[in-house]
Amino acid sequence: METITITRAERLKQKPDPDTLEFGKVFTDHMFLMNYEAGRGWHDPRIVPYGPLMLDPSAMVLHYAQEVFEGLKAYRRPDGQIQLFRPEENGKRMINSCERMCIPPVSVENFVEAVKAIVREEKDWVPSAPDTSLYIRPFIIATEPCLGVHAALRYIFCIICSPVGAYYASGIDPVRIFVENEDVRAVRGGTGFTKCGGNYAASIRASERAEEKGFTQVLWLDGVERKYIEEVGSMNVLFKLDDKVVTPMLSGSVLPGITRRSCIELLESWDIPVEERLISAQELFDAADTGHLEEAWGSGTAAVISPIGEMDWNGRKALLNQGKTGPLTQRLYDTLTGIQWGKIPDPFGWTEIVT
DSSP states (O other): OOOEOOOOOOOOOOOGGGGOOOTTTOOEEEEEEEEEETTTEEEEEEESEEEEEEOTTTTTHHOOOEEEOOOOEEETTTTEEEEEEHHHHHHHHHHHHHHHTTTTOHHHHHHHHHHHHHHHHHHHGOOOOOTTEEEEEEEEEOOBBOOOOOOSSSSEEHHHHEEEESSSTTTOOOOHHHHHHHHSSOTTTTTTTSSSSHHTTTHHHHHHHHEEEEEEEEEEEEETSSSSSEEEBEEEEEEETTTEEEEEEOOSSSSSHHHOOOHHHHHHTTTTEEEEEOOHHHHHHHHTTTOOOOOEEEEEETTEEEEEEEEEEEEEEEOOOSOOOOOOOHHHHHHHHHHTTTTTTOTTTEEEOOO
């Protein structure tokens, strides 16, 4: 990557109260930008004051949704240092998303360098209060002004940052989820395995309906047979069935979550068998009826681990662990967050100090 230039804001924002942080509402003083042009490649990496992007009304991202994004966090350790959690994995996943969306990828090395550069510049924005962190949102959008369905010739790679508290204001309390039978999030061969905005836009209507019924999240079924579990809300999902953990296989319509992968690697290090396979709603609810489904949780960067206390499928209800957070779910949460915030040793080499 070329040398990153820095233009600092003339006036800095007042930092929010760390005890009242909401998720994704406040943004730091600066952002990272880099441009792409066909024939020239990625160029002009820079850190500039946070502000609006100048886009032509015919910019292709606005009409054909050619864009991808990532999400990761910077954590304040007890010793005051700042660290990242598996940033190379985010860089690799963004490359996979770019390939599917016909976007020129940013190399893993340049992705991590850019993330570290903006975190280094905004180090005073990384909060230290319990359960707080700096959320980092890298994204690439097509900026070529053209009304025509083809891969764009110009793009912007941007990284913005937001100090955040816990994803759920109530903490790690079990959530109620609703199995969605009408809408579909993704299908095999589509873009379900990528992090692109269209996947999330397609999920909003079902989420709104679930919320109206008093549920926190939607449990998505596959788009073809409408019987196999895929994701919960915008997270991967895992289930404890007796002495093993099962999670939907990465079939092309499920996001390859970095927290999901970390959960699997932790479980295997604890000698807990993990199966990645097709799981039907029928199997889950039958297992709940017979007491074999003991725990369930969602996993993702934003919430880390989200315990599931109750599920509803066509009026059929399943109460898990008496609606309380299960011991394995809690152990995963405590271990992952302990590693992320530098409170316990990291035997896997997942964390990187930002110097």
